[in-house]
Amino acid sequence: MALLQPLTDLAEICYAHGMRHVVISPGSRSAALTLAFARHEGFKKHVVMDERSAGFIALGMAQQLKAPVILICTSGSAAYNYAPAVTEAFFQQISLLILTADRPLEWVHQLDGQTIYQTDIYGKHVKKSFAIPSDYTHQDARWMINRTVNEAAILTHSKPFGPVHINVPIREPFYPSEGEKISVSQAIRVVRKTESEAILSVETWHDLLNAWDDFDRILIAGGQHRSDERLNTALAKISEELDIPVLGDSLANQKGYPDFLTYQDVFLPHANTDNLRPDLLITYGLSFISKAFKQFLQKNPAIQHWHISEDSHLVDTFHSITHQIPVSAEYFFENLFEKIDYQLFVQGSDPENDSSYKALWKQNDAKSAAVLGQYLNNLSMLNDLTSVNLLINSLPDGAQLHIANSMPIRYVNALGNRVSRLEIFANRGTSGIDGCVSTAIGAAMITSKPVYLLVGDVAFLYDRNGLLIQPLPDNLKIFVLNNSGGNIFRMIDGPAALPELENYFETRHTFTAKRTSEDSHITYFEAGNMGSFQDVLPAFLQTDKISVLEVFTDPVENAKAWKGLKSYVGENW
Template identity: 90%
Template sequence: MALLQPLTDLAEICYAHGMRHVVISPGSRSAALTLAFVRHDGFKKHVVMDERSAGFIALGMAQQLNMPVVLICTSGSAAYNYAPAVAEAFFQQISLLILTADRPSEWIHQLDGQTIYQADIYGKHVKKSFTFSSDYTHQDARWMINRTGNEAAILAQSKPFGPVHINVPIREPFYPSGEEIISVSQEVRVVRKTESEATLSVETWHDLLNAWDSFDRILIAGGQHRSSERLSHALAKISEELDVPVLGDSLTNQKGYQDFLTYQDVFLPHANTDKLRPDLLITYGLSFISKAFKQFLQKNPAIQHWHISEDSHLVDTFYSLNRQIPVSAEYFFENLFEKIDYQLFVQGSDPENDTSYKAHWKANDSNAGVILRQYLDNLSVLNDLTSVNLLINSIPEGAQLHIANSMPIRYVNALGNHVSHVEIFANRGTSGIDGCVSTAIGAAMVTAKPVFLLVGDVAFLYDRNGLLIQPLPDNLKIVVLNNSGGNIFRMIDGPAALPELENYFETRHNFTAKRTSEDSHITYFEADNMETLKDVLSVFLQTDKTSLLEVFTDPVENAKTWKGLKSYVGENW
């Protein structure tokens, strides 16, 4: 009997816990898992033949839904191909429930096909890994599968979010006979976890506020974070009314307040850091893009550094952490402002921190913005930076912009508040180039917003298999910066001076995205000069189908322009 009742019930457990999307990569040993979800009417099913792309498509979906997406694959190397997406989901704190079919344990390392060591295959890159019993008939085994299914579903949705793995050994036969009917059993039991919000005690708040009052120069900085109106509003009030500088990368998605600092990548290498060093540093979110900012804080450590995070893992990026506060950023900054504001009202006093400190940060930020705009206005030749600037200023407000790693994310981050009208996403958990196309596809599949992907040619070619799914979402638009190789290696000092640059670092090539677009029925546009790009971009933006714009640039010109920006800022500082 190939329809295994506990696996049928597992699908029902996932549905009961709110999961609605399942991404399936075809295979034989996973047939019972596949059928359990396919024949359940509550799931939207997505078939992706390449498991690496499937993992990232599921990640893109879960990123938008804030809900686990189920992944199903067969045994052997198929499971390993999920690994890049699983690692990215772990460090980006995105929920996935990974179901990998497997051989029974006695057949591991017995020269049987598609058999590898799958238990704990993702190591520390999952919140937890479970393995079912290969006996689906014994009462204890059914009880264990029911309990484990609930535990995995709860764990995937508990903060900090992340991927959870269930390895599922299955014996032959794999396929049911025609008369077998799949239905949920009476044994299904759903276990729910009561949600709670982490808060701080009155005593803790007194301690924090006393510490706050003891520092003159206070800096708030955000790493990668989902767009949050509540958070942006609270931070804006702190910055405006308490004169505290608030800084964020493009991925921080701080929106709606003109005094948020965004040009740190541009000005920190040239600024007077003595005036910018914080006494108290308060950070939130995940990783920071700006290398200049990280180096600045590592060389100028704060006296105290508080990090706001519900993650139990201690992260000390800036060599100065001495307090981890396990609450949400929204809760912390809303309460921080309310308590300080009330305290000042009762005392009838003004903030005691150094108000000139914010003025120094703001002056540097404003000056950097002016110099950057001057530099961009003087550029007339098509290159990666001018292409990205033109694209950013053309994307409609409220759209999503997904950005590939390597140079695209660095270009966007240097443009500061030019991107304040869109929500930014990027796979900065591991910062790899793999999966950026598939992640954007997954996001577009579950949101009605326009989804733009800015990607380099190497990252695009590396992840073309994500485009094998049909149909592709109509709201997806892809911009490929094709400079015939890994252009970032011309930008950094080490490989740029080596004679092996082109063959072993840049990996020069002559491929384009045109044939891939034809194969995937994507409307294709191309441009190789500024005038053409401006004309084509207008049509590209108005196209109501999946479309791709390929911009051809010269790697030497790109390196000259990027390094020229840094020189121009230094000369005009």
């Protein structure tokens, strides 16, 4: 048996489980792992020198593939640099298989280089963490490694999805000798797990439909969710034929149907919410962006709240959950409509829920769209809000829009159905600014669609190491809002009034994206006023190479425009 044969076989087991992409950060202790995958013809290899960027690039790839991506790094702090991406993947339920090389256990805390406590390094932010032995001579050790790798691979494919970690202590020597061939074992045991689809029993459906009939005001709300035509079709039927209001943040990717509600972030702070409180609330998806919507439901709890989720955690964002229903949203809403529709057909009756409830939501939504349109039409200066609006109106149908956290995601969410033509992504698992550039890069490396990233200057600068890889994907275009700092703190009532605002919260700076673009051979555009912005925007959108458009805005004017929108809506309500 070759010295590190179990690690060579590890790569083959991953391949047998359908994994095809591996993101590798260079290192010495990880050499055996790197070579096992590098010399395997079945994998597409991506080399990223910065582990923090590598983690998010892998996340963006897995997000598009809907399949696990493998990460490989050396020992020590390299493994810790994956942590932001691992936590984001955990809360977004995106599958990664993380392979961290390590020193043998006996060398921990013995002043040996690149040696830290790596076992369970990601804590509760992985589905499971494994450690394999560093000595492979005994048959039981090789059996344990095979079993462990199979179990880890199975977990990456099991719902709820998420990252899985294998810590791999490796003894020297870990480089092959000159001319040594690396090949997989003749017979590798691959363990399969038969997946089953979660469904509800006849009795459970009977109880749910009886409960449905007891409520007049029923509301369906979607949190962050991948674009899903089946799901949207089912929701549209429920909304149109059963008179049920259906709403979602921009990240819910509810699109293609005029009945979907999208402006709740605009009107809920101003509308008469007494008549909007639901009797039955049905939610699905991950986190909600709209603070106004969360506060509305917390202050106006439903009598019953059903959350559709295959998550193992009980999520109670609105302080009202009464039922967690562990099935997919597509399955639930397709079956819900079919069963209610059949029941109404057999009875020869119309829906008994209050149709005026949906009309109230629609009325508020339509009024918000009109008032928002009036306000935007009255703005002539270039600021963050106007530039985001003009950008979104110019993007091609079906394009992907990746959005950084802080203000960019809030601007987009306020624009309602103006973004319904697009497929929306954002790292809202932990809602950090780190990794948004790298995530978009990873996504663009996989999809053939045009990918646009809307990002603030601080988030762009924070993650520019993602742009060190070569080649960069030409279908990616990056739109940078440069207001010289963290402009969101000027929008928040607390820090906005403090004398320390600029130095300790906004962290004002004079950096731009120009030098980064030059270093990475990215076509660069810039604009500082409405005229120059309108001149360069078409060129930015039409170039067939990766490009950056940096828009320079005034943080004071941005705050005026954003707060002015809220005031305008209130005055015209």
